[in-house]
Amino acid sequence: MDATLKVKKGYSGMPKILAIDDIRENLDFLSSLLTRLIPNCAILTEVSGKSGIKKAFSELPDTILLDVKMPEMDGYEVCDTLKKNDLTRHIPIIMLTGAKMGLAEKIKGLDAGADAFMTKPIEGAELVAQINVMLRIRHAEALLRREKDLLEGIVQKRSRALMTMSECNKALVRAADEHEFINEICRIIVEQGGYRLAWVGFGLNDEAKSIQPAAQFGYEKGYLDTLHISWADTERGRGPIGTAIRTGKPCVIQQIVTNIRYAPWRNEALKRGYAAVISLPLTIDQEVIGALTIYAEEPNAFDSNEITLLTELSRDLSYGIKSIRTQEEKNRAQAHIHLLTQDLIKAQEIERQRIARDLHDHVAQDLASLKISCETFFGSEKEITNGLRQKIGTFTSVLQSSIEAVRNLAYDLQPPRLDQIGLVQTIYNYCQDFSFNHGVKVELFSAGVEDLTLDFDTEINIYRLIQEALNNIKKHSGATRAVIRFVAAYPDLILRIEDNGKGFDVRKTIQETLTRKRMGLRNMEERAHILKGSFSIQSKRREGTRILIKIPVNQRDPADDVKGKEKEGQLMDHHA
Numbered sequence: 001m002d003a004t005l006k007v008k009k010g011y012s013g014m015p016k017i018l019a020i021d022d023i024r025e026n027l028d029f030l031s032s033l034l035t036r037l038i039p040n041c042a043i044l045t046e047v048s049g050k051s052g053i054k055k056a057f058s059e060l061p062d063t064i065l066l067d068v069k070m071p072e073m074d075g076y077e078v079c080d081t082l083k084k085n086d087l088t089r090h091i092p093i094i095m096l097t098g099a100k101m102g103l104a105e106k107i108k109g110l111d112a113g114a115d116a117f118m119t120k121p122i123e124g125a126e127l128v129a130q131i132n133v134m135l136r137i138r139h140a141e142a143l144l145r146r147e148k149d150l151l152e153g154i155v156q157k158r159s160r161a162l163m164t165m166s167e168c169n170k171a172l173v174r175a176a177d178e179h180e181f182i183n184e185i186c187r188i189i190v191e192q193g194g195y196r197l198a199w200v201g202f203g204l205n206d207e208a209k210s211i212q213p214a215a216q217f218g219y220e221k222g223y224l225d226t227l228h229i230s231w232a233d234t235e236r237g238r239g240p241i242g243t244a245i246r247t248g249k250p251c252v253i254q255q256i257v258t259n260i261r262y263a264p265w266r267n268e269a270l271k272r273g274y275a276a277v278i279s280l281p282l283t284i285d286q287e288v289i290g291a292l293t294i295y296a297e298e299p300n301a302f303d304s305n306e307i308t309l310l311t312e313l314s315r316d317l318s319y320g321i322k323s324i325r326t327q328e329e330k331n332r333a334q335a336h337i338h339l340l341t342q343d344l345i346k347a348q349e350i351e352r353q354r355i356a357r358d359l360h361d362h363v364a365q366d367l368a369s370l371k372i373s374c375e376t377f378f379g380s381e382k383e384i385t386n387g388l389r390q391k392i393g394t395f396t397s398v399l400q401s402s403i404e405a406v407r408n409l410a411y412d413l414q415p416p417r418l419d420q421i422g423l424v425q426t427i428y429n430y431c432q433d434f435s436f437n438h439g440v441k442v443e444l445f446s447a448g449v450e451d452l453t454l455d456f457d458t459e460i461n462i463y464r465l466i467q468e469a470l471n472n473i474k475k476h477s478g479a480t481r482a483v484i485r486f487v488a489a490y491p492d493l494i495l496r497i498e499d500n501g502k503g504f505d506v507r508k509t510i511q512e513t514l515t516r517k518r519m520g521l522r523n524m525e526e527r528a529h530i531l532k533g534s535f536s537i538q539s540k541r542r543e544g545t546r547i548l549i550k551i552p553v554n555q556r557d558p559a560d561d562v563k564g565k566e567k568e569g570q571l572m573d574h575h576a
Helices: 002-010 024-037 049-059 075-083 103-112 124-174 178-193 223-227 240-247 260-271 304-375 386-413 423-438 456-477 506-515 520-530 558-575
Strands: 016-020 042-046 063-067 093-097 116-119 197-203 211-218 251-253 276-284 287-296 441-447 481-489 492-499 534-539 545-552
Touching (some): 016 049, 024 124, 063 124, 093 124, 124 178, 124 304, 197 240, 211 223, 240 251, 240 287, 304 386, 304 520, 423 441, 456 492, 456 520
Parallel strands (some): 063 093
Antiparallel strands (some): 197 287, 251 276, 534 545
């Protein structure tokens, strides 16, 4: 009776005991003994080692009583086979031995995996005690395995969640487009996190307070079209998505099949295998803009730790959306500034052309006429004092200087020979004049450009780039030498300008162009952008400055020359 109670206390449920012995009388004895002493156990018997192994695989008993001496396959072989198989290696085995079994045989049994030994003839009390021990071992091992499986599941789930977070953070770093970014986050949540569906909806401020899907990934099959949800405090706004947007807090439904709040959407959700759902608010500058909603295949899928991780993920998603929107606003502002700057440069060029033409055609001509009048003012008069003639001569000389100054100014504003002698020769002449006038030796090297027929905008802007660069060298660098390399390397025109001046801190100087409204470098960069090219500058103190400009080749169609001149005249008239 005591033995029976021990079995009951040590093991819950009906234990199964398998006895393997080649002698039927021994099996009948064991079966009778165990049935009498342990009435709540099931007794299984087999008369050979091979059949005993098959029975162990099919029934998975809680304890095995195994005779050592059997033909064909002895107890050692049976024990070794069972202990090497994942299905049966956890089953305790009691080996039944003869009275003369020595230490060597027992060691052999232990090496095969035996858990205990009993010597024949079998004593009932000892047998029950041994079985009690084996059942407790079996029960403890089963509990450990369940705990191990549970822990492995938790670790796997945490690892999966952390991997999802890691991939989402990588997506945040790469993010450039909002729609692509949100879709990528939804994809990562489903593929890395192992969820059924993830989607993002933005709350609209319309009368119905509707929610507009923005991105989704996973098994959806038109589910979002069936939702008809709102974030208002109404029946269709009290689901997880509407609640998360309205309250700004995560909303979890662990059992879709029974939760009354999910009743309006339950049938369609169950058709698609959704068992649990969580909605997490997306917040930018303390304003909830929408929600990230995730569906799981199993109920009670979102424990506290997972909710914490997913909440952090939703914050990262919110941050990513904010960053992208901020960058897009910045890009739009910069693009607008570029357009305004380019329009200003174009307007300046048109105004320069108009002023240059007025200076050349009117002011210079008027001064020339005045000079001629001064030279012929006295005609054949002889009674004019030398002093008066000297004053008129001085006045004539001043007029001549003024004429040259006006013509030089007109030349700087609009080089008159650009259409006549070409871009390269015009640049060469300008470099020669600059070297003579300012004491900076300028060397020009060109290759392949003379064979191109460039449009006027390209030519005048390249001329201005060189003009602006040399003026900067004159004003700021202290250089004694500058080298200009102008090369056609299809599909680009490459312009390099280098000097041996004192150099400067590029980042600091560019910042000063913004704070102190210095427009030299900025104008050069904008001119390069007008021509759809690139502009870069390198400089170090005491190591000079190097400017690199790449411009795509844009050759002039001769048929457009007349149209271009007509348009130019119209623009000049408009700005006059």
